[in-house]
Amino acid sequence: MRHQIPLIITFVAGITMIVQYFVPHEPFAALSQQFRIWFLIIATFAMILGVGNIIKIHVERISRARPGWGYSVILLAGLATTAISGIGWGIQPGTIFFYLFWNLLIPLGSTMFALLAFFITSAAYRAFRARTAEATLLLAAAIIVMLSRVPVGTYLWDRFPIVGNWIMDYPNTAGQRAIMIGIALGVVSASLRIILGIERTYMGAGK
Amino acid sequence: MSIFERLTRIDRRIIFCTVALAVIIPLLRPIGFPVSVSPSVKKLYDAIEALPPGSRVLMSFDYDPSTMPEVYPMNFSIAKHCFKRGLKVYGMALWATGVSLGQDALEKAAKQYDKAYGVDYINLGFKAGGIVVISAMAENVVETFPEDYAGRSVGQFPVMKGVRNFDDFDLIVDFSAGDPGVIQWIMIAYGRYGKKVGAGCTAVSAPAFYPYLNAGQLVGLLGGMKGAAEYEKLMDYMGTATAGMDAQSVVHALIVFYVLFGNAMYLVERRRSRRNRL
């Protein structure tokens, strides 16, 4: 029974969501929005588990004085400060929470994001080698489109922007579309397998 | 390992160093690669030029720090343009992160023209809800934003005098990094209320908005740092976007150089190893 009920819930919820798309009548009308809110509420409750998991792992690391336990202290201090100040005193501009958001999280996030400028260069350098026909196409398309986007490209050859746009509009669109249509079929099939309970590793219902 | 083989495997850190230099040097000493102003940017510039002094411009700051390098310079240039022309600026944000970025741009631009908060411009702050917020303020601005970004009642500021709903704005400019953003402004402000809407957005999202521009639903569009640099050219100053575009050009050239160099070494090495095998 313990294994059956989750499968039944999955089935009913899945079929309901498919049906609601075709039925404008109540009670199906606002169902997808309603379920969205429910999902967010469950996810928020799960956040307690997530934060609990962080605390457990790092408290353990500190109490056993494992290597790098000092960093765990920093992590927990950061967690406590933002969570408590945010929940206790609000998150709008002018609060401690917002100050931390602005002066800690933003530079950290933007810099992490900015590492991409370096990584995109090293990835291009390493991977863009004309080893096969496929790799050569990848390389050529990348270089043309890259040069079509900056003033220096236009400076080298004034038709770079036109060629670049053409590649984006036609061969690129074609490739993307084939991928997207394939994905749709993959999703239909994977969703059905899940709704019907054929695929159930995630539910722990076993084989 | 042959020298060629070694050259095809340059340490990543050398690549990283050169990228950093390719960014820093043009920022310190802008080269000023020729920037040609595209029609979509000129249109927005002209739309602001055409407004008589005292007109009201609504700006929505719908971006975040990660897209700041692209969107902030547009925000700053256009704010500067408005103040230069003696227009009144009303800021607001559909993204919580946009409030302080927009405030920063307004403050810095206002300073250059001696404009005062509450008299020449105001920042109404953030309100969650996207399209709902736009529709609500279309009908009543003060009811939607009773307080400014710092929680002060908007009624006390002279700049709010005579502002009731969308009828009282002459132009809307959205600075957008995604959803909610340009689409929502077009749908409601242009679609339902026939307001003029201009936009500045990230380079990645710009192509999606050209159809709206062509259909006349947008009065003008700035796409990415390039669009921002073009606006700086129209405003006749070398700002962060112009310097940024130089850095862009140099880094792009550097990547192309690396790819060509890597392939040259690879080809030489392949030919050599083939000969060795024989």
Next chain:
Amino acid sequence: MSTTLGVWIAAFLTLCILSFLYKDNPFYKFAEHLFVGTSAGYWAAYYYHNILKPNLYVPLFKEGKLLYIIPLALGIMMLMRLWPRIGWISRWPLAFIVGTYAGYNLITYLQTNALAQVKATLTPFTDVSRVILFVGVLTGLIYFFFSKEHRGIFGKAARVGIWFLMVAFGASFGYTVMARVSLIIGRMMFLLKDWLGVID
């Protein structure tokens, strides 16, 4: 709260993260742990204010909408994981979410990814570019066939399909470089302008 102090903190953290490019080091470790901790706290507070309060607390306890007892119950079931003996009940809300979104995504993807994309591809063969687009979509789809061997004409078509995919990947890669470079320009500007003040 001083702005200058804020700039110094931000600059220090920026450099800590950039140091990872050289190699893992105590500065990066410090910044990384601080980042994970503060951001987890950030999202916890965000969820509390933007989801729990307006979507559960207010409708259930202030407006008395009893329907909201269901998500509350599902949320509490989730928390039952903390007690191993009744932890199995957390599978119910999980099953609800997986089922709901399997159904929801089936429809959404079918509409936006399949029907809409197929429709967009149905254009008259009036010029070479359109024919190329059409051939690309067709051969690309052929590449994705799982149950047919990629041999003969079918195999050749699949090969052409891969070429289109590769051009698409190369093009998107090249298209993205600019946006990524903008990011590092943004950080460098922060360091050079807001922190060091060497450019204006």
Next chain:
Amino acid sequence: MRRYGRRAPYATEFIIGILLLGTSAVQGEALSGPAPVTQVVAIDKPNDSGGSVLIRWKRSADDGAGMMSVKGYEILRSVEREKGYEHLTVVPAGVEEYVDNTTVDGTSYFYIIGATDGVHRTDSDPVGPVMSSAQWFHQGRLNMLIATVLLSGLVLWFINRAKKGKKLYIRPIAGLQAVDEAVGRATEMGRPVLYVPGIQDMDNIQTIAGIVILGRVAERTAQYGTPLIVPTSRSLVMTAAQETVKEAYLNVGRPDAYNPDLIRYLTDDQFGYAAGVDGMMVREKPAAIFYMGAFYAESLILAETGHSTGAIQIAGTAMPAQLPFFVTACDYTLIGEELFAASAYLSKEPLLLGSLKGQDWGKAIFIAILLLGSILASFGHYFLSDWLTTGSL
């Protein structure tokens, strides 16, 4: 056409107008407002949950043409034809449609559209009665219904055939054949396997697919006794991953080897998560790294760092924008549809493999539609393309 005397919003102007124009010779012309709207129809708004009426009209001859005097159209509603009209709203000039979504189902309504120039209003004849109601089937979605039934039917048909023991050929996918090799290598080197299920929550089908594949990978690490580290960016995903891995270990008879502490929640923050996972890569030195799920910009941050540690990397995502980065930085990449097929491949269960055959038939149908539709379009027939039109979600 009737002119109603109710001019509430403009009452004063009206009176002043009368006073001023009372002596004028051109009284009649000046008093008449813009030309009225024509062809007014009011119907129950189709395909909705009731509570709304759709009103359409053809704009006034003075709207954008003629006298150019129309500023907007006032919408008036009543439950009686002759009287009791109340103001609903004013829509701008140029608009020819309004949805009144304040109706009560089962009540009859009458509407009047008044063209106004800001001072005078010219009303249309009342239309009605019209009653709003809810529908049980969304007619605009018939095409989607057919597509859903057809494609689901194909998948189910082939699953059913597989049940009966029909042998199926399935082409090899390099990335999936490498899974065993990758886990095996980690075991030999005595290093862990790192599994990254993307940064989206359980409402994303790619995350769900990622968790399902995690189950298959976990069965292998359980057999080999290799530690499996799963950092997650969402608490719910952590929960689902714990359930999945635990069950996989139970399935292969190694429940003792399951360590829930290796499945950790880091943070919901996109780049905070990337920073944390990067740290794990350089410190825990996994020999194999899997990226399966929905990824955004962090894809390359992770894959480049992973590459620098020398790990075998296998990625799979249906985010078209991130595929190029995985393709350049990883050893193997599952492209789009292959991600959703991966679990079936790895399970080698005939039922699951049968569904792949169904997908192929789906593709064949789309190819046929593409061919037929484009040929028809070349000859100027667009009905197939029109038929595929879908409304908003």
